[in-house]
Amino acid sequence: MKRFATGILSLMMLLTLAGCRGEEKTPDKVEEENYKIGIITGTVSQGEEEFRAAEKMAKKYGDMIVTATYPDNFSTETETTISNVVALSSDPEVKAIVFVQAVPGASAAIDKVRETRPDMLFICGVAAEDPATIASKADIVMLVDEIGMGTAVIEQAKKQGAETFIHYSFARHLSYATIAARRELFMKTCEKLGIEYVDVTAPDPTGDAGVSGAQQFILEDVPRQVEKYGKDTAFFSTNCSMQEPLIKSVLEQGAIFPQQCCPSPYHGYPAALNISVDGHEGDIDYMLEQTKTKVEEGGNAGRMSTWNVAVNMLMVEAGVEYAIEFCEGNTKDTLDEEVLFGIINKIAGGEGKATISNYEDEAAGTIDNFYMILCDYYDF
Incomplete structure (x- = not known):
């Protein structure tokens, strides 16, 4: 009986430790969690930088990352873009999708996914659609401060x-x-x-x-x-x-x-x-x-x-790192500026290395979840 009680106590301790989330996250730790993050980018010919950034994230986090691309002729093949995004979301373990570049068709793709996966987190970078429209569909939108x-x-x-x-x-x-x-x-x-x-x-x-x-x-x-x-x-x-x-x-x-x-x-x-x-x-x-x-x-x-910053790579990496914090329950909501800005500046090289501001739309005014990023020049 004493041996049985000791076993129960050990099991309870293990379960308690498994429930702790206060320790620093590592790739190995994240892979144990029951979620995945999807990344959709251009091909090498249309957007090599974000394509390589997706590869880098897959190498860092392993099977937790699933990737797809949109077609080179995305302006005339929006249905292919939509179907590729939907395919990513068909895996129930995919809880977030990072979309860089968010080419025309991104808003329609998000709408299609939300028909069956309303809780999917969408982070879109290099948004090419109407700012107010894409911001109303995605949870977070990022763009170089054009x-x-x-x-x-x-x-x-x-x-x-x-x-x-x-x-x-x-x-x-x-x-x-x-x-x-x-x-x-x-x-x-x-x-x-x-x-x-x-x-x-x-x-x-x-x-x-x-x-x-x-x-x-x-x-x-x-x-x-x-x-x-x-x-x-x-x-x-x-x-x-x-x-x-x-x-x-x-x-x-x-x-x-x-x-x-x-x-x-x-x-x-x-x-x-x-x-x-x-x-x-x-x-x-x-x-x-x-x-x-x-x-x-x-x-x-x-x-x-x-x-002096690879801005499209930054958007992919920041999107993935933020998605991890979201899936781990470390953000206040789908949008947590303190967490997001901290991640962006860390990737950019430190606090204050990136100037981040909200997009100002003539009709919609300030768009709270649409962020513009500006960095310093490096002269060759």
């Missing part, structure tokens, strides 16, 4: 010696509220600082010419623009797949490149400059140093730059 960039990019270009600013985009992107608003600020800031602003219509990578056609256009057009306006011309494109050819051509022409559409040491620079990322996927300092060396060797020091 409005703030409307001033910051031009000021950076001016510091680098720009006399002309070339803006590559196309109709689909210019229909996005934040991109359109940023363009207006680009024009106003250029006028204020005495820089000539020039719009150039590029092929839409989701159109008939595809990604390769859009990239070829950039390679051919940058030399034409430099010949016309001179080397003190700054270039900017609103599309991710255009960054590699744009960086390559700007360096060859000795022109100016203030930042990518999604600023990051990993976005466009490694492929354009033949820098191997293998073994350095999360080493920001290594990538900045390697890029700086390549730019200096190309004779263009001080005329190219980016942020």
Whole structure:
């Protein structure tokens, strides 16, 4: 009888310890929990940065992470995007989905999932739909501060010696509220600082010419623009797949490149400059140093730059880490700014490294769950 009582007491102690959640979380600890987190990103050709970030999270947390991608031609294949998100949610253990980039179709996908999984946590980054709409569907929305960039990019270009600013985009992107608003600020800031602003219509990578056609256009057009306006011309494109050819051509022409559409040491620079990322996927300092060396060797020091944070990777990683805290019961609700901001700043390099603000919508006003992120420049 005494042996039986001792066994019961030991079992109760084990159950009590299993219920404790005060200790620091580790990947091994998280894997023991009965939940998973889904991540949906672009493919390597449309969004390599977030794709690699998803791989990094899967490597860190193992089977707890499940991944999927949206199609390259997402603007015309929204049903595929929706079905891929629904497929992630079909696993009852998936309690949260991190969606980066939240391309057109994201809102419809969330609606479809919530028909059967109303409690699913959705964290969306790089939102491409109407801000008020996507914010009403998702629990948390993140975006680079494209409005703030409307001033910051031009000021950076001016510091680098720009006399002309070339803006590559196309109709689909210019229909996005934040991109359109940023363009207006680009024009106003250029006028204020005495820089000539020039719009150039590029092929839409989701159109008939595809990604390769859009990239070829950039390679051919940058030399034409430099010949016309001179080397003190700054270039900017609103599309991710255009960054590699744009960086390559700007360096060859000795022109100016203030930042990518999604600023990051990993976005466009490694492929354009033949820098191997293998073994350095999360080493920001290594990538900045390697890029700086390549730019200096190309004779263009001080005329190219980016942020010192991989912002799309940050959104994926912050989304996953926040989802873990949510699933572990460590947030006050689906949205806990103290937890979210702490995670973002930690990934960005420390307290105050990221400036975070709410999106201000002309019609809806301040959107409480839509966050804009702005970081500092790193000059090569």
